[in-house]
Amino acid sequence: MTLSRRDLLALAATTPGLAWLPQMRPVQQQSLGAAAPPLPNSPGPDDEAEWQRIAREFLIEGVHLNTGTYGAMPMSVLEATARHLRAFERITRQEGVDRVALHTALEEFLGAWPGSVAVVRNTTEAMNIVAAGIGIAAGDEIVTTTHEHIGGMSCWELAAKRHGAVLKTFTPPLDPGHEDELTAAWLAEVTPRTRVWSISHVLFTTGLKQPVARLVQLARERGIVTVIDGAHPPGMLALDIRQIDADFYASSPHKWLLAPKGTGLLVTRPDRIASTWPLIASGEWDVADVRKFEHVGTGNDSLLAGLAAAVAFHQKIGREAIEARVRWLATRLDAALRATPGVRVVSPGSAAFRTAMVSCTVSGRTGPELQRELARDRFRTRVIAEHGLDYLRLSTHIYVLPQDLDRVVERLAALAR
Ligand SMILES: Cc1ncc(COP(=O)(O)O)c(C=O)c1O
Incomplete structure (x- = not known):
């Protein structure tokens, strides 16, 4: 049986543990090589329709808040890599790299x-x-x-x-x-x-x-x-x-x-x-x-x-547009976390020093506990346990949408004790 997106959403609403399903983006139904509409050029930081279009370029299941460890490849990167790999294995007709x-x-x-x-x-x-x-x-x-x-x-x-x-x-x-x-x-x-x-x-x-x-x-x-x-x-x-x-x-x-x-x-x-x-x-x-x-x-x-x-x-989207978006998302996340009882933001308060990673602690919870709880809802995060620290770090790259951040803040608010 093949489930439609609507079926999946209905299933998610009624089945504990499947709350992450609505985060699946339509790109997952797209096959490698399918023609995609052109990418937006220089969208503004809160131009949601454009960023949603960009977010559909990725295969991500759930919400990827750990670009600080590694990013997800968009379809064009995945395809270029796979195309080269396949061509290379033909041995006599290898595709070169300029x-x-x-x-x-x-x-x-x-x-x-x-x-x-x-x-x-x-x-x-x-x-x-x-x-x-x-x-x-x-x-x-x-x-x-x-x-x-x-x-x-x-x-x-x-x-x-x-x-x-x-x-x-x-x-x-x-x-x-x-x-x-x-x-x-x-x-x-x-x-x-x-x-x-x-x-x-x-x-x-x-x-x-x-x-x-x-x-x-x-x-x-x-x-x-x-x-x-x-x-x-x-x-x-x-x-x-x-x-x-x-x-x-x-x-x-x-x-x-x-x-x-x-x-x-x-x-x-x-x-x-x-x-x-x-x-x-x-x-x-x-x-x-x-x-x-x-x-x-x-x-x-x-x-x-x-x-x-x-x-x-x-280059197609624009370096400046990407920087503006990812920092805009981080600033939004930073503000929401600071307004949440029990959450302490350890990243810089001044926008001049803030980038697109926001770290925090949550009262009564260790970093690994927070990570485990968020993983249930398919949020991928990073615990900073190095140097005796115990932070949860959230990265806000272009495949993260404001509603994803609202949801993660909501979850953290519920986890504080
Ligand atoms: C600041 C910093 N330096 C170095 C590294 C190591 O990166 P890589 O594993 O790609 O060599 C990382 C990885 O997260 C990092 O955050």
Whole structure:
């Protein structure tokens, strides 16, 4: 028996445990390859009909509030990846990936220098290339915060242990009123031995956006190398990497850029390329060119086909429009959570520092309990249990709709005790 959407909704209304069914979007009835109407261009942040149309590009069941871990691919990205994969297996008629076009598109999308973007596997790999490649020496001080992700932090622990360097961490102001509070906290850590500032552009714990361009400028004046863990911003914020001007910028387009899992980026300031060692040596390992960071033996080019499609998807809708929407959703969520008794928002109160991830606690409940309860209603969330924290983190990407947020806030209100 095939159930219609109406049947499913009726079933959901009468069957405990199936409350998530109404969240299924019609795209799930669409097959791979079905022609879809064109994507809206530059919709306004509250242009609901347009965003609903965009949300139908995804296969998501339930509500995906964990883009901070990984995003969902839209149909066009899934299709480009699958098309390449299928063609490749024909062996004699393999579909290539235009790497020059891919690099040009990425540079344009990120506002990066020509020839500065290496496509790697993820942020973790990009950060490791830098930590192993810049010649950390005994006594060098590497400074970062107590809110780093293991993917951006472990490489420095390894470098410190291996070379006798010193890893220094500090807790940044988590609810700053002005960016000077953040810059002052970084400057307070500087000594004559400071070699590296490893800065998360957006903290994975609370979504706090750090003033990276200003920090880079302050670091450069002091001869400090800047490495930005930018796992989140590409695809979430309309970036201009040249304006940030860091020595290195690492990212994971499988998060907010909605590219296939296993795609990463390392942007290297052109004057740093020649002096940075690759992590893995293969063909072209000794060239003064970012290709030396990309050669890791045989990989999966289908992911690159998907990455190119992900950039095109974002370009069609518009980077600025996406940033405005996801931040608008987060601000709406932030306000609703703050108005809910028993809920404490731990993300920044000021919109200047807020991005598209909002973290909170709920009285009388642990993070894992909240996550488990919300999962019953098909809300996918992230518990931040690192560094002794116990937060629930909610990411607001373009496939999340305001009514989804209303429902999650309602559930959290009911869970508070
Ligand atoms: C700030 C930050 N850095 C690094 C990583 C690691 O990303 P990946 O697993 O894609 O290397 C994450 C993942 O969530 C992150 O949030």
